[in-house]
Amino acid sequence: MMGGYGDVQLLKEDGTRLDGRAVDEMRPVEIKVGVLPAAQGSAWVKQGLNVAVCAVYGPMEAHPRKIQRQDRAVLDVRYNMAPFSTGERIRPGFNRRAREISKVTAEALESVVLLERYPRSKIRVEIEILAAEAGTRCAGITAASMALADAGIPMRDLVVGIASGKIQDTVVLDLDKAEDNYGQADLPAGICPNTGELVFLQMDGDLSIEEYNLAMEYNFKAAAEIHEIMVAALAAKYGGGEA
C-alpha cells in the first residue's frame, strides 16, 4: 500500500486535501438502524462513499456444540465485501483479508458485549460492504455495534470505527481512497466513546510517536462526532437521545 508513490500530490497549496477537507475533518457520516426486516437488529452506515450494512441474529443456541462456552456467548462475526463493492469485481468467497478483519472485529465486539449474560449461546454478526472507498473495516465496526444495539444485546459501550493516517508527511483524519492508496500510514482504531477505551487497533506504514499521538487525537475527536450521529440514529428509531 505505502511507498513508491511519493510524487502523487494529495495536499493542495492551501493545506487542504483533494476533496476540500481540512486535515482534521472526516468524511460525512450517515447512520440508520433497523434497515433489514429479517434480522433481529441491523444498521446501515455510509461514511464518505463507503456503505456498510450489518445484520445481527441471536442470541441462539450455539452449533456445533464444541464452539459452546459454558459461561458466555460466542460471537460469530463475518466481514464480507460484495463482488460489486470495489473497482475491479472481486470473486465471492472468504479471502485472507476478510478472515483477518472478521477476527479482529469479533475481538473488538467481544470486549463490549456482555457475553456472560448468554451462556452456551451464539450471536451472529454479519457485516456486508456494498461500496468500498477506504475505511470499510471501520465503517463495518461502527455498523456492527449499532446493529447489536438495535438487536437489544446488552453492551458496556458502543464502538466507533475510525482511522487517521499520514499523507505527504502530514497527519490527516479519515483517509479516502486516493489517500489510502498513495499515503504513508493508516491507523484504524475502534474507540468506546463513553469509556475512552480502545478495543480495536491496527496500523501499517510509517509514523513517528508524535505523529501517532496526533493521529490518535484526531481519531478520538472523530469518534465523539460519530458517536453523536449513532445516538441520534438510535433515538430516531427508539426515542430519547441524550448521550
Place this chain on the structure above:
Amino acid sequence: MVAPVPNLLRQEIQRLAAQDKRIDGRGRWERRSVDLEVGLLYNAEGSAKVTWGDTVVYAGVKFELRTPWPDRPTQGSLMCGAELRPVAHVKYEPGPPSPESIELGRVVDRGIRESGCIDMDSLCIVPGEKVWGVMIDIHVMSDGGNIFDACGLAAIAALRTAIVPAERFDVGEDHVLAVSSTPIMASFTRAGGRFVYDPCEDEELGGDERIHITLGDKEHLHSLQKGLKGAFTPAEFAEILEVARTQCAELRDLVASKEGN
C-alpha cells in the same frame, strides 16, 4: 435450520385460504409495496436496491475486458449470480454457494439472457481480441419472502442504468449500456391449496410448490421454473400467467420511471 411450527402455520394458511384470505391480509393476486432505487453504490457501474415488503436486495453490475471465445469472436458475455449470504436470514449458513442460491442466480440469468435484451455483438470492441464481459451480482440482504422477483427486478434495473466504463479501460468513451427490453419475473407459491402471487415469508414456509415466470416487453415467456415438491394443472398455470402479465407490466413501468436520471 428447521422452522419451529410449520404445521400450525400450514393449518392457519389453509383456514384463511378457505375464506379467500391471506396471512398478511392481502388479496390473492395482490403485491406488497415495492420500492426501487438505482445508481446508489459507488464502484458499481450500475446498481439497484429493491425493497419488496420485508425483502431487501441489492444488485451491482461490473465490467471486465476479456478475450472472446474462438467460435464467437464478436460476442461479449453476460453472467448473473446471486448470493444468499447469512446476512439475509437466520436460516442461511456461511459456506460455499447453496443449491438454492445457484438456482436463484440461474433463473434470473435465464430471464435476462433469453429475452435478448443485451445484444452480445454490441459488447465487441475488437473482433477476436477484446470484448466486454458484463457481470451482474445480486446480494440478498433481507429475505422476507419472494426473493426471486426482487432479485430479477434489481438485476434488470441495475443493468438498464449501467454505464460501460470504457475510459477506465482505455477503449473509448464511457457510454450507456444498450439494453433493448425489460424482462420481469413474477412468482407464485401454492399456499392453502391454491396459488398466490408474491408469497411472503410465512407463505413460503407453510406452502408447497412455486412457479417463476419471466415475461419480456411483448409478453413473451423467457424463463420458467417450477421449484419444490408439488404438482399443478395447465388450467392453474393459465390463471397465474394472466396475473403475471398485469404485474410484470406494472413493474416494467416502475423500472422505466427510474431510467435516464
